[in-house]
Amino acid sequence: MLPVSEAQVAVLQCVSPAASVSMPITDAQGLSLSADIASTLDSPPYDKSMMDGFAVMSADILGKPSDDPIELTVQEEIMAGQVPRSPLAPGCATRIMTGAPLPEAADAVVMLEESAAGEPRDGTTYVQLRPQNFRKGQNILPRGASMKVGDTVLRQGDALTPAVIGLLAEMGFDKVDVCPPPRVAALSTGDELVDFTAQPAAGQIRNSNGPMLAAQIRAARAIPIELGIARDNESALRNAISRGIKADILLLSGGVSAGDLDLVPGVLQSLGVRQVFHKVFLKPGKPLWFGVRDSDADRSNPTLVFGLPGNPVSSFVCFELFVRPAIRKLMGRRALHRQMLSFPLAEAYTYRGGRPVYLPAVTEESEEGPCVRVLAWRGSADLRRLAEANALIQLSQEAREYASGDSVPVLSLFED
Amino acid sequence: MLPVSEAQVAVLQCVSPAASVSMPITDAQGLSLSADIASTLDSPPYDKSMMDGFAVMSADILGKPSDDPIELTVQEEIMAGQVPRSPLAPGCATRIMTGAPLPEAADAVVMLEESAAGEPRDGTTYVQLRPQNFRKGQNILPRGASMKVGDTVLRQGDALTPAVIGLLAEMGFDKVDVCPPPRVAALSTGDELVDFTAQPAAGQIRNSNGPMLAAQIRAARAIPIELGIARDNESALRNAISRGIKADILLLSGGVSAGDLDLVPGVLQSLGVRQVFHKVFLKPGKPLWFGVRDSDADRSNPTLVFGLPGNPVSSFVCFELFVRPAIRKLMGRRALHRQMLSFPLAEAYTYRGGRPVYLPAVTEESEEGPCVRVLAWRGSADLRRLAEANALIQLSQEAREYASGDSVPVLSLFED
Numbered sequence: 001m002l003p004v005s006e007a008q009v010a011v012l013q014c015v016s017p018a019a020s021v022s023m024p025i026t027d028a029q030g031l032s033l034s035a036d037i038a039s040t041l042d043s044p045p046y047d048k049s050m051m052d053g054f055a056v057m058s059a060d061i062l063g064k065p066s067d068d069p070i071e072l073t074v075q076e077e078i079m080a081g082q083v084p085r086s087p088l089a090p091g092c093a094t095r096i097m098t099g100a101p102l103p104e105a106a107d108a109v110v111m112l113e114e115s116a117a118g119e120p121r122d123g124t125t126y127v128q129l130r131p132q133n134f135r136k137g138q139n140i141l142p143r144g145a146s147m148k149v150g151d152t153v154l155r156q157g158d159a160l161t162p163a164v165i166g167l168l169a170e171m172g173f174d175k176v177d178v179c180p181p182p183r184v185a186a187l188s189t190g191d192e193l194v195d196f197t198a199q200p201a202a203g204q205i206r207n208s209n210g211p212m213l214a215a216q217i218r219a220a221r222a223i224p225i226e227l228g229i230a231r232d233n234e235s236a237l238r239n240a241i242s243r244g245i246k247a248d249i250l251l252l253s254g255g256v257s258a259g260d261l262d263l264v265p266g267v268l269q270s271l272g273v274r275q276v277f278h279k280v281f282l283k284p285g286k287p288l289w290f291g292v293r294d295s296d297a298d299r300s301n302p303t304l305v306f307g308l309p310g311n312p313v314s315s316f317v318c319f320e321l322f323v324r325p326a327i328r329k330l331m332g333r334r335a336l337h338r339q340m341l342s343f344p345l346a347e348a349y350t351y352r353g354g355r356p357v358y359l360p361a362v363t364e365e366s367e368e369g370p371c372v373r374v375l376a377w378r379g380s381a382d383l384r385r386l387a388e389a390n391a392l393i394q395l396s397q398e399a400r401e402y403a404s405g406d407s408v409p410v411l412s413l414f415e416d
Numbered sequence: 417m418l419p420v421s422e423a424q425v426a427v428l429q430c431v432s433p434a435a436s437v438s439m440p441i442t443d444a445q446g447l448s449l450s451a452d453i454a455s456t457l458d459s460p461p462y463d464k465s466m467m468d469g470f471a472v473m474s475a476d477i478l479g480k481p482s483d484d485p486i487e488l489t490v491q492e493e494i495m496a497g498q499v500p501r502s503p504l505a506p507g508c509a510t511r512i513m514t515g516a517p518l519p520e521a522a523d524a525v526v527m528l529e530e531s532a533a534g535e536p537r538d539g540t541t542y543v544q545l546r547p548q549n550f551r552k553g554q555n556i557l558p559r560g561a562s563m564k565v566g567d568t569v570l571r572q573g574d575a576l577t578p579a580v581i582g583l584l585a586e587m588g589f590d591k592v593d594v595c596p597p598p599r600v601a602a603l604s605t606g607d608e609l610v611d612f613t614a615q616p617a618a619g620q621i622r623n624s625n626g627p628m629l630a631a632q633i634r635a636a637r638a639i640p641i642e643l644g645i646a647r648d649n650e651s652a653l654r655n656a657i658s659r660g661i662k663a664d665i666l667l668l669s670g671g672v673s674a675g676d677l678d679l680v681p682g683v684l685q686s687l688g689v690r691q692v693f694h695k696v697f698l699k700p701g702k703p704l705w706f707g708v709r710d711s712d713a714d715r716s717n718p719t720l721v722f723g724l725p726g727n728p729v730s731s732f733v734c735f736e737l738f739v740r741p742a743i744r745k746l747m748g749r750r751a752l753h754r755q756m757l758s759f760p761l762a763e764a765y766t767y768r769g770g771r772p773v774y775l776p777a778v779t780e781e782s783e784e785g786p787c788v789r790v791l792a793w794r795g796s797a798d799l800r801r802l803a804e805a806n807a808l809i810q811l812s813q814e815a816r817e818y819a820s821g822d823s824v825p826v827l828s829l830f831e832d
Contacts (some may be wrong), residue, residue, distance in 0.1 A: 025627060026627050026630060029631050029634060029635070031541040034539045039800075043797065043798070043799075044797060044798065045621070048797075049555040050795065068615070082619065083618055083619035099727070099797070101619070109451065127433075141794060141795060145794045146793075146794040146797065146798040146799075146800050146801070147436070153800050153803070154803065158803075159819060160631075161631070161800040161803070161829075162628050162629075162631035162632040162635055162732070163628065163732060163799060163803040163805065164803045165627050165628055165631045166624045166625065166628030166631070166728050166732070166799050166802075166803070167799040167800060167802075167803045168623070168627075168628060169622060169623070169624040169626070169627040169628065170612070170622055170624035170799055171611035171622075172612060172613070172614075172622055173612075174612065174613040196585035196586070196589075196590065197590040198588075199588065201515070202499055203498065203499035205461070205586075206585060206586055206587075206588055207585070208582045208583070208585040208586035209582065210585070211441060211442050211581050211582065211584075211585040212578050212579065212581055212582030212585065213578075214442060215442070215445050215576075215577070215578035215581045215582070218445060219445070219577075219578055235612075241741075245426070299620045308810075311515070311588070312582050312594065316578070316579060316582070318432065339779070339781075339830075340781060341779065341780075341781050341786035342781065342785045342786060363755070363757065364757075365755075365756060365757050365758065369757075369758045369823060370757040370758060370759070370786075377562075378561045378562040379557060379562075379567075380461070380517070381459065381460060381464075381562065382562040383459075383460065383562075383582050383583040383586055384455075384562050384563045384569050384583060385562070385567070385580060386582075386583075387570065387574075387577070387579045387580045387582070388832065389579065389585045390755075409708075409784060409821060412828075413577075414755075414828065414830035414831060415830060415831040416806060416830045
């Protein structure tokens with residue numbers, strides 16, 4: 001059986017980022033940049049005061065005896081959002097607010113706390129400065145300190161987060177090139193399934209995977225196409241799968257486990273879907289099937305077809321480990337996988353071993369710092385515990401008694 | 417000046433969850449449950465086999481000499497999704513697949529690996545079992561092990577994540593009661609601002625806060641109402657603010673800092689908005705203004721009015737610390753604040769002290785485990801560094817030289 005990491009590589013090898021489209025930045029939230037972005041401006045756009053105080057020429061300060069106050073003529077006053085009217089003249093100081101642009105020729109700011117009003121004479125205002133440890137350039141954020149015209153400030157594959165959208169707006173980008181979100185069809189298969197709005201008879205269960213997968217697809221910023229339930233017969237499957245393979249990705253739920261009727265792989269093959277792998281060394285999620293249908297002339301990517309196990313936790317985990325990274329690669333995202341950080345276990349945990357396992361878990365802050373708590377789940381049908389999780393703990397296949405405090409890798413389920 | 421935690425309390429004291437509405441679960445993704453949910457079913461719905469093998473009556477196994485195989489009549493075969501046709505008879509075993517329901521009277525499962533086909537006789541099939549360490553109940557997940565009818569499985573304030581939507585579907589909820597997302601208006605003020613699609617003249621800057629705040633509002637699952645830019649004169653402000661206070665929350669950006677013209681507070685007051693606090697002991701974000709306008713007869717909540725600082729990083733931080741929790745309380749979410757976990761610093765960092773500070777930062781996995789890296793930001797206008805952050809580090813007001821490895825509290829910016 002294929003290890004998880006090899007199966008992930010096998011999936012991602014079949015995917016290239018979709019052709020980019022230009023989109024208003026306000027519509028592109030959560031999508032990814034198709035190209036690096038170079039700054040269109042210097043930020044700050046001018047030498048900027050970092051203090052309320054007086055803009056001065058350092059030549060007027062340096063070399064003066066430090067005991068005496070230095071009296072300068074107050075030339076003008078610059079409020080935030082105002083531009084200096086004139087370059088600073090020797091012997092003068094300009095009253096300036098935090099964030100305001102320095103007048104030309106000024107090369108330092110003396111903070112308000114180191115100043116006192118001078119005696120006005122002949123309609124002229126004076127200020128007395130007593131700067132401590134004065135140095136040229138002090139209290140100034142130089143033009144371009146944060147970024148300069150031409151600096152690469154965003155990279156291909158960066159997500160359009162709120163801060164990135166703010167940065168693009170600051171630079172005047174009203175549109176950017178992004179990969180459009182893929183369409184992901186989801187089809188549940190099985191004679192035992194009824195719609196989740198129906199009352200199941202004995203031996204039947206509601207199709208919980210359909211709505212759950214649609215929600216996972218939306219959370220991954222792709223577009224769900226809900227195909228409902230197909231019965232376990234060839235014509236029903238062929239009909240539904242034919243529709244599904246028109247999407248960028250088709251998710252089948254059920255029909256791939258050992259105990260299932262073996263119709264799905266045959267129908268897929270007859271519709272031109274070629275198996276890439278079947279079964280992954282993984283718990284839950286071992287029965288995962290993956291194949292591709294080569295692209296029509298007008299499409300750059302093959303349709304990706306995932307046969308997800310019918311048990312909801314298995315299906316959920318396979319989506320997170322294999323489908324979501326494929327969606328993100330199609331969308332041109334640089335970071336394909338969920339962030340994995342190691343956390344100490346809050347409590348001892350015994351793993352009987354067998355396959356590498358992904359356990360529903362909760363990360364939380366304890367008195368000793370952050371930790372992760374395994375939820376007492378009852379196997380791959382236990383949606384109740386999965387619903388409480390904000391993370392999955394990854395344990396390797398070896399049987400092991402983990403002690404409280406042992407460090408384990410944790411996949412966050414938060415959306416980045 | 418108000419400490420952050422007291423300012424957060426002062427905001428949240430003005431908010432109650434909005435009246436709930438019934439909504440299809442597939443439309444309610446990201447919203448929060450208005451009431452606890454009790455399970456409508458037992459899960460699993462029947463005693464369930466956890467192995468491929470043979471369902472047996474323990475009375476047929478126990479007390480037999482362990483050296484001899486136990487031969488039982490194969491009564492029937494149950495595939496996944498099938499129901500047993502008959503209760504198990506003494507001396508019989510039923511072939512069963514993982515996940516299938518046990519026949520009545522069966523009370524254990526012997527795994528396939530511990531079985532061998534017997535010699536068929538008179539048209540009857542037999543199986544020979546050699547169970548190791550057999551015990552009654554083995555390899556069975558009992559009905560209701562994960563949840564029982566009536567168990568409280570979801571709580572008021574839980575978010576409708578994909579797994580929660582799956583669980584609700586499993587239980588047959590097609591609709592649930594949720595608090596609708598609030599409408600959040602955003603208005604940028606200032607004579608120095610131009611729309612982000614325009615070319616600024618000298619001394620002007622683009623309105624980056626408008627698109628950034630709209631994106632933060634959407635990320636918090638609220639509905640943005642973009643009011644654009646209002647000029648710094650009373651009639652323009654009164655006009656725009658009058659529209660804005662019809663929303664559930666009004667965000668003003670700019671107009672509250674010390675250096676600004678003092679029009680905004682006056683206009684707010686004349687429109688019935690009462691100041692709750694002005695200024696928070698916080699960096700960036702000190703100038704934050706917060707007030708409320710008491711509700712009209714038809715509304716249960718006052719309009720919340722936030723005067724956010726004009727600098728984009730200050731505005732971003734104030735949104736995350738104060739506005740987002742208010743949105744979440746209006747939406748009935750139980751967890752109001754972003755998860756805070758402590759991480760060791762990747763590198764030494766010197767804080768000169770002054771106010772409690774929130775620094776743009778990146779969490780990452782290092783060879784020694786997870787850590788957090790402070791980004792080299794250049795103050796409250798530095799969107800470039802904020803755009804690289806996935807977290808904010810919180811440091812207290814004291815000047816301190818933090819060493820590499822020192823543990824600091826970190827707010828994740830991922831969406832939970």
